[in-house]
Amino acid sequence: MKVAVLGATGYAGCELVRLLCRHPDVEIEFASSESHAGKAFHLVNPQFYRAFEMELQPLSVSSIPESVELVFCALPHGRPAGLVPELLDAGKRVIDLSADFRLRDPALYDIWYDRTHPAPELLGKSIYGLPEINREAIAGAALIANPGCFPTSVLLALAPLARKRLVDWDSVVIDAKTGVSGAGRSPRRDLHFPESVENLKAYRVGGHQHTPEMEQLLSSLSGESVTIAFTPHLVPMARGIFCTIYLRLRGAFTRDQLHADYVKFYKSHPFVRVLPPLHFPETKMVRGSNYCDLGLGCDERTGRLVILSAIDNLVKGAAGQAVQNMNIMYGLPEERGLEQLPLC
Amino acid sequence: MKVAVLGATGYAGCELVRLLCRHPDVEIEFASSESHAGKAFHLVNPQFYRAFEMELQPLSVSSIPESVELVFCALPHGRPAGLVPELLDAGKRVIDLSADFRLRDPALYDIWYDRTHPAPELLGKSIYGLPEINREAIAGAALIANPGCFPTSVLLALAPLARKRLVDWDSVVIDAKTGVSGAGRSPRRDLHFPESVENLKAYRVGGHQHTPEMEQLLSSLSGESVTIAFTPHLVPMARGIFCTIYLRLRGAFTRDQLHADYVKFYKSHPFVRVLPPLHFPETKMVRGSNYCDLGLGCDERTGRLVILSAIDNLVKGAAGQAVQNMNIMYGLPEERGLEQLPLC
Amino acid sequence: MKVAVLGATGYAGCELVRLLCRHPDVEIEFASSESHAGKAFHLVNPQFYRAFEMELQPLSVSSIPESVELVFCALPHGRPAGLVPELLDAGKRVIDLSADFRLRDPALYDIWYDRTHPAPELLGKSIYGLPEINREAIAGAALIANPGCFPTSVLLALAPLARKRLVDWDSVVIDAKTGVSGAGRSPRRDLHFPESVENLKAYRVGGHQHTPEMEQLLSSLSGESVTIAFTPHLVPMARGIFCTIYLRLRGAFTRDQLHADYVKFYKSHPFVRVLPPLHFPETKMVRGSNYCDLGLGCDERTGRLVILSAIDNLVKGAAGQAVQNMNIMYGLPEERGLEQLPLC
């Protein structure tokens, strides 16, 4: 199968190339980059010497070869909105890693992303590409909205409870921590090495744009109107997301029963690892892999459940999940090309 | 004034030496170390070449020179409990950096520290050394229980609200992040550099031993029986604590009014910096200094206040606060010897 | 093919498991650990949940199943010397990652490792497992001495020149930098995270035990008696070795000609990437992969060649090279199981 990667030199794009290069059923036929068009990929990303040396192209739909069936969009938010209609018209299937097609409600998009959506009619047609929830719809989709990194980590942690309507939503507090690659590859003063190292800070307190995406799916899973508190933090590491989710359940529960529910919920999902009771995830244990590790903790004194969730933001939180979606779309085994174990 | 530092080669002990060496009114007359007794201090800690080259002594109360007025105990938890009575009998004043004299209730100590307190009669006599709350009592104290690093960060963030009885305590969630030096200087597999770097994890979920210390002071400040949810995380940096505190207030509030309350509360306290509205703390901005930076955020959608608090765990969270307590005990300016600006 | 991994919970052992788990032609049949015998592998190394959950065994040759053809020894230096004879007698082939069988001359071993070699008769029979030099001998070997991490990086950088007798050996200075995992997984005070981060130091100045191993092969390649200056440094990163090699050549040279020589020398070797002129290696560009990247620099003002060499110390410097040796020993494609691209 032949694919294209648009935005191949950003972090998600590079990670897509890393995974697709070694995927036995796929060939990258086209790779674009606005900042590096005309250069060979490996000269911009020297880790790819000998492995992927394709010349980067400027981005234009017409120059994508006809043989390409599937297009991965790893472009900055806002760009795909204008581009995807054209791609679909050209008969391509699309996996978009940006936020442009994740929200159903164009009004929400306008508020949280501070611009008017140029193709609101597509919002109802895209499939939210979280395979553990939407596997069937993904299989037949023409347009996948690949979930954000934080939402992936949070939704996998909450889905089993949401489905069972066990959550007292008003009690939910989500404290998220991300490695710096989550902020993208463009140099920025506060992400300059000497500024980031030995530093930890919160950002977008009470207003991160991934919030509505989480609320949308949690509302849909639970059948309730969900509003959540979400605060992300920047941590001095390159990769990794760790979410600590505090909540109260409606009604009594035991840890063992909850654990059994989680194990059952994810039984047929190879990338979610529900850790044994009293074991908790760590970002390093999923680094470079498509795993999401979940741990269930109890704060018995205050009657709260504490769910801990760890992913690699660039893999399960972006490129790995996109490849997983591709596998499902094309009837391949879900783990194909994603067998790589964590690199500690 | 002549002082002794017991446990001078742990992180808190070293940091005490760093600060006391440059304090104009103090001379270190005695320094003990169990693991390095007999060696010169600077050969164990080469940053002190030429600055502090005293020979380390084994620990025995009788060998502390009579000229020593004040003893800093930077020993592992559990050790000072047996030692402090003897020190007080010998006429020394004591600032104890361990947890041994922080809790009023011996039963709580037994539960959280899993041992029986050997000197429970002293628990009622020690003063909890948080200068921003207990300045007057500290001035006359013979025994200071220097607060834990997490409690310092949390209590300074919550004290103004607790005093005014504004907090819906049942809503409080405290998500704490600490640099690795908070776990002490003894090598440990999970703190080995290659294991810690690029890793983030939670620990003691729902059961960290600093919890009762926070609840005790918050209960005392508010006149209510306070129970809080507290979860610490280990972050790949050497120094720094960052606490994110989520809570709901009783009754309406505006950010500006809250900000004004905080500014007023800390008006006469040189080390607490209440940042301007919309500015938030970062651990690097207090690194190496005795500052505690506070920021007030609002999550308007869920009606929560989000208080952010940053300190250097080894300075305001340990040695710096101890020196601040000493200054108060001896009538010195509170900032004496603590003027050092953050080192970014 | 069935293999055993002795010392599976050290860094090299874990890395072997990571690679062998995904190697299509291999099954790990036995894994030993002295410190964790009786526990399941994934409970000690949680990155392996679902991927490798074998129970760890105490180390005894008799308990290695007969079906095991090949044994990887990832034990501390000194241990394999006593063990390998027994393994060979039991009909196993052995790849030993320690230093025990690398030196031909038992006297050198005694000096540099400060103990008497217990099986000197085997020193003449082991094959030094640097595939780019010894591929043919490796194919038929019963006992492979897998090269040290520094020697791998240095020897690949110097082999083309050594073979041509172009090096003025007296001029050679090798300045090596290694990530902390090179020092092993046992906690140690100076490798404790807060001590290592933001720190760089030299160690074993003028006396690192990898020196004779390099001199032995360089002497053999060049037919001259080679003595080199080698100084390693510890750098605050988990993985990676970077060697900067300064030397003068006998006779004139041009960079282009040297570059062509290197390209030619490594033409049939998939893991050595000779970078284009004016491009230089970086440790991140080989991280997690079996690549060795080489760059050729000139210091024209002082007439020196500056060769730069980067590897991942745990992959090409240890476990990856061991798997490469295994592939050669069993007639498999050299890259089998080692296709993983660098993880930046």
Added chain:
Amino acid sequence: MKVAVLGATGYAGCELVRLLCRHPDVEIEFASSESHAGKAFHLVNPQFYRAFEMELQPLSVSSIPESVELVFCALPHGRPAGLVPELLDAGKRVIDLSADFRLRDPALYDIWYDRTHPAPELLGKSIYGLPEINREAIAGAALIANPGCFPTSVLLALAPLARKRLVDWDSVVIDAKTGVSGAGRSPRRDLHFPESVENLKAYRVGGHQHTPEMEQLLSSLSGESVTIAFTPHLVPMARGIFCTIYLRLRGAFTRDQLHADYVKFYKSHPFVRVLPPLHFPETKMVRGSNYCDLGLGCDERTGRLVILSAIDNLVKGAAGQAVQNMNIMYGLPEERGLEQLPLC
């Protein structure tokens, strides 16, 4: 005394402010920043809340108050060359942290900095501000060329040998390692946190612009025409320079004798710490301080001396040295304002 800091928001500028803020004899009267003019200093650098909240000015000589006696130029290379003549004409003394006035020979400047020097007549009048060598000339200077970070580390390591004409200059190889802050504060793709962490690379192989500055002083000290090999490396830490200097001496030497020579040479210099035999420097041990730590190693097998030198690039390598120069220029104790101990 009143001073001005031009370029106050770069790393060297910020570090100057940190030191000068706490210097008992100095007041900063004027601070400029091109990128942040009009903003308050502490809003750009929040570590300075309450400590230094001056409004940043655009850079113009005429707006520097007359009361200012001394101007610190912490501007990008090339800027001071055009500015300093005007400052001197206005009767100010100047400490310039750039490279603009370090080289005596304008031709060298043109070659290494790739531009024509606009004020070559001043090159003969500036004093190279390495206090351990030029203390007397500094005292009376109007214009100080503050040394580069690498040259400081290298020159202090070599000066005692150079003076005695003991060095076989042809044998000298200098392998330098620097933290990322050495590359300045402007965001740059390769210094973006996720690119720098876990990465080590060489740069400007055989052609770093600090080379002629070192050769100039070494030639002057030794009375010989010195050419040296110098290669810098970028290391994943924020601060710190570590130089490993390999050389052969003319004639025999013993380590003890050399050590005694170094101790004697630096006897009256408070910031150079010659470590005891067999002790070696580490960057962390000087972090945040104005110390330069020196260690002497021997590679007896190849007859080389290995000198190890560590400084904090922003302190002894920039701002701290500038303050030291100021102290000398104004007859203050050399350590005034620089007493801060290393912050590990």
